[in-house]
Amino acid sequence: MADVILTIEDIRELGRRLRFIATEFEGANDIAEEYGESVAHDDLAHELEQFAENWEITRGELMQKLQELAEAASGAADGYSGWEQALVDALEGEG
Numbered sequence: 527m528a529d530v531i532l533t534i535e536d537i538r539e540l541g542r543r544l545r546f547i548a549t550e551f552e553g554a555n556d557i558a559e560e561y562g563e564s565v566a567h568d569d570l571a572h573e574l575e576q577f578a579e580n581w582e583i584t585r586g587e588l589m590q591k592l593q594e595l596a597e598a599a600s601g602a603a604d605g606y607s608g609w610e611q612a613l614v615d616a617l618e619g620e621g
Contacts (some may be wrong), residue, residue, distance in 0.1 A: 540599045541596045541599035542600075544599060548589045551588060
């Protein structure tokens with residue numbers, strides 16, 4: 527298995543991108559529900575409305591998880607950065 531090497535900036539960027547994706551999901555419209563209102567076939571309209579309701583719940587859960595991952599990535603980057611600086615200070619006799 528190949529090693530994965532990430533810099534602190536890579537992890538920080540991951541946090542920013544995850545936060546952006548969560549924001550995009552938050553702003554997304556429920557077009558399935560809008561289509562459900564436009565469809566003449568009652569069964570299809572009902573299925574579209576059901577899908578829209580389920581997607582709204584799932585989208586909310588997904589946004590929450592993305593926000594949590596974004597915070598974890600940002601926190602990890604901050605922690606690694608602080609640890610790295612403390613190590614440098616200690617090695618240079620400043621800590």
